[in-house]
Amino acid sequence: MKNKVSHMFEELLSFKTIVFRICLGFSRNLLEAEDLTQDVYLKAYVNLDSLRDPGVKKEWLFRIARNTCLDHVKKQARNPLALRDNHKEDNPVFHPPDHRTPESLALRDEEQAQVKAAIARLPRKQREVFVLKEYGDLSYREIAATLDIREGTVMSRLNRARQAVVKAVKQKVYHD
Amino acid sequence: MTENMNENMNENMTDKFDEIKKVIGEEKEGAIQTFEANQEEFKQRLFQKIDELNTGPTVQPEQRRKWFSPFYMVPAATAIILVISLTLVFKQPVPQQNKHNKRRDVDALKQIFRKAALALEGDSALDPLPMDRPMDSVPKYDSPEKNRLYNDLAWLLEGGFYKTGAPEFNRENLRKIFENLFCLNCKQRDAAQEPVLLPLDPNEINLEERIKHLKKKKMKKKIGAYFLNKKQIIS
Numbered sequence: 001m002k003n004k005v006s007h008m009f010e011e012l013l014s015f016k017t018i019v020f021r022i023c024l025g026f027s028r029n030l031l032e033a034e035d036l037t038q039d040v041y042l043k044a045y046v047n048l049d050s051l052r053d054p055g056v057k058k059e060w061l062f063r064i065a066r067n068t069c070l071d072h073v074k075k076q077a078r079n080p081l082a083l084r085d086n087h088k089e090d091n092p093v094f095h096p097p098d099h100r101t102p103e104s105l106a107l108r109d110e111e112q113a114q115v116k117a118a119i120a121r122l123p124r125k126q127r128e129v130f131v132l133k134e135y136g137d138l139s140y141r142e143i144a145a146t147l148d149i150r151e152g153t154v155m156s157r158l159n160r161a162r163q164a165v166v167k168a169v170k171q172k173v174y175h176d
Numbered sequence: 177m178t179e180n181m182n183e184n185m186n187e188n189m190t191d192k193f194d195e196i197k198k199v200i201g202e203e204k205e206g207a208i209q210t211f212e213a214n215q216e217e218f219k220q221r222l223f224q225k226i227d228e229l230n231t232g233p234t235v236q237p238e239q240r241r242k243w244f245s246p247f248y249m250v251p252a253a254t255a256i257i258l259v260i261s262l263t264l265v266f267k268q269p270v271p272q273q274n275k276h277n278k279r280r281d282v283d284a285l286k287q288i289f290r291k292a293a294l295a296l297e298g299d300s301a302l303d304p305l306p307m308d309r310p311m312d313s314v315p316k317y318d319s320p321e322k323n324r325l326y327n328d329l330a331w332l333l334e335g336g337f338y339k340t341g342a343p344e345f346n347r348e349n350l351r352k353i354f355e356n357l358f359c360l361n362c363k364q365r366d367a368a369q370e371p372v373l374l375p376l377d378p379n380e381i382n383l384e385e386r387i388k389h390l391k392k393k394k395m396k397k398k399i400g401a402y403f404l405n406k407k408q409i410i411s
Contacts, residue, residue, distance in 0.1 A: 013219075020211050021204060030207050034218065041222055046229065111199045134200055166192045 008054065012044055012061050018136055019065045025135030026069035026127075028116065036072055040065045062136070062146040066128055073120075118168035126161035133158055 016037065023036035043064050051060050122130060132143045133154075144151045211218070 016218075017208060017212070021208065024204065024207050030210060033207065034211065034214075038218070038222055038225065042225055042229070045226055108199070108202065112203050115196055115199050115203075134197065135204060162193050163189065165196060166189050169196060170192065 008048060008051070008057070009045060011054075012057060013041070015058060015061055016041070018138075019061065022062065022065045022131060022136040023069055025119065025131030026073060032072075036065075036069055039072075040068045043068060056145070059142065059145045062132070062138070062142075066132070066146065069131075070124065070128070114169050115165070118165045121168055122161055122164055126157050126164065129154055129157040130161040130165070 019040055020033060020037045023040065024030070024033040027033040027036055040061070044061055047064070051057060119127060119130060128147065129143060132138045132146065133140075138146070140151045140154050143154045147154070
């Protein structure tokens with residue numbers, strides 16, 4: 001039994017990069033995304049017995065990731081004064097060699113912050129679809145299976161989310 | 177014109193979104209490279225947390241010993257013993273069911289007599305009392321009249337109690353009430369060498385006389401009505 005569980009868990013670990021990307025879409029920075037990914041896998045481990053059909057393990061895992069991230073977002077909303085890690089030295093992000101000037105790099109960072117803020121302002125249903133698509137790179141079918149909705153619903157929510165993000169970035173909504 | 181404007185808007189939106197996608201892509205690329213570079217550390221931390229889950233939170237020996245120290249155990253044990261002792265000492269005796277309460281019985285009996293008397297004074301159409309009703313097991317008193325009286329009273333009371341909802345009386349209780357009421361076994365009788373009626377309220381109707389009167393007037397029918405005419409009794 002233990003071997004079966006370990007084998008299943010190893011299979012779930014093969015999706016960790018996707019899970020990380022999803023967590024990145026919901027979180028504010030890299031460290032937060034890593035912590036969330038850990039939480040997702042811990043929950044998956046604890047609730048492994050509830051996975052009845054191994055054929056849907058991917059969707060099951062992504063659903064846990066979605067729920068974990070949404071819970072995290074709710075907690076953040078309740079505690080707006082929580083420590084926010086804005087120090088780059090504590091948030092080491094590897095950037096590929098870039099020949100842009102420091103000014104353009106700073107501009108890139110600002111653009112990323114604006115996009116993050118715009119995504120954070122999306123309504124929950126639009127946000128989860130947007131993150132699963134744009135960060136998780138899931139297909140429409142995979143998103144529909146994860147969220148238990150129809151593909152048509154995925155497309156319409158995604159369309160609305162994209163429009164909202166574009167509008168917000170254009171308005172340069174920027175939360176500190 | 178409008179169509180062109182819409183087209184332009186859609187194009188603008190698409191262009192803008194493409195820029196946003198590019199920004200997201202850069203963020204993802206950088207983050208994933210960092211994540212994959214730290215993969216081993218990530219797995220290590222994860223498995224460590226899983227191990228902690230499996231083994232449970234470690235309780236320090238000092239912490240465990242603390243709760244079982246005499247400082248905590250003695251007062252806790254004392255409190256438990258005290259509670260149990262107080263419960264046993266002040267435990268209320270369970271009231272015996274069907275315990276004969278003379279006072280309650282006599283009061284109930286008087287109410288029945290009153291109601292029966294009021295009902296018997298009516299002139300409503302009556303159903304006959306079955307004359308062939310069996311003589312129930314009547315205690316044998318020293319006169320047929322008393323026996324008959326007891327039986328009539330039993331008949332009356334059983335119906336009356338039923339209608340007024342008073343606790344059910346069995347024959348034994350009834351006998352005791354009867355004897356108490358008419359003092360058939362009391363010491364006063366022994367002293368006086370004859371039955372002595374307990375002092376009743378002067379306004380009370382003397383049941384013995386009443387029943388005699390009814391028998392004479394063939395008013396047993398009214399007694400039957402008393403039992404059968406529920407509405408009359410209840411009202």
